[in-house]
Amino acid sequence: MLVELTHTLTYQYDAPISLGAHRLCLQPRGHGHQRLLEHELIVSPEPSHQHALVAASGDEIQRICFQGTTSHLCIEAHSKVETQAARALEECFTPLNPPLPYPRGHLNRDLYGALEGWLPNGQHDPSAVALAQDALMGGNQQTLPFLRELMATIQDRVKYTERHLGRAWPAGRTLRERVGSCRDLAMLMVECCRSVGLPARFTSGYQLTDPAPTDYDLHAWAEIYLPGAGWRGFDPSAGCEISERYIVLASSSNPELTAAVSGDFKGPPNTISNLNWTIKAQVLSWPPEDTAQETTHAA
Secondary structure (H helix, E strand, O other): OEEEEEEEEEEEEEEEEEEEEEEOOOOOOOOOOOEEEEEEEEEEOOEEEEEEOOOOOOEEEEHHHHHHHHOEEEEEEEEEEOEEEEEEOHHHOOOOOOOOOOHHHHHHHHHHHHHHOOOOOOOOHHHHHHHHHHHHOOOOOOOOHHHHHHHHHHHHHEEEOOOOOOOOHHHHHHHHOOOEOOHHHHHHHHHHHHHHOEEEEEEEEEEEEOOOOOOOOOOOOOOEEOOOOOEEEOOOOOOOOOOOEEEEEEEEOHHHOOOEEEEEEEEOOOOOOEEEEEEEEEEEEEEOOOOOOOOOOOO
């Protein structure tokens, strides 16, 4: 699939303010199953300093700094991306792969950070462990059946709802509330997978549909590391493995590090800021024989 994207964010302040350093995750991933053909970043006011860096996840992000005062901040990212279908997972495994829970000692040590639980002591949320155990039994302790059973169980127990503000909820809260946004469901799947030995991380990006909505929104899903297949995306909001219709911006063990824009400002007390954003996508070519789901979810 070939697509041109324009992601615009505009912050307005009701008094002159000084902008601090900002971190931008607006450049689509340029390796793996997607290629970044073009990318342009336009920022107003013009930054006094700007540089790219490679995050721990391997994604490229931008850091920008400012001088002086302003009453606005406008960030516009233009990208042209080509995506392609990943190899079918059934073709990536061998019969020798051990059943779940996956033995920690069989993994590359670089992946150990993607196995830690979200509780302060590094343990996994007991409610997520219980859900994962149910999916393990339903999937006969095999990796792919487990992942599909897990997504079906999440959809059965948690009702999807849009929620644009606030951090991703921890797994326990999502299960207690029985509702959650796409980022909450992604966090829940990440925690469940980690509890059975599968490295997992939070991923932010876009899900494109046909016909397209008037405006898109950011979407979130989980990436799971599967020995023999590498990092692969699974969307618990849609209940499926991701397709060429998904475009990755950033991934991290910490969902806050995938925010499109993060930073701060200093100004008079009680300064009010307002944010408006638009995400436009022009699909130049759809993938052939596309079977992706026709629904989209907001973050």
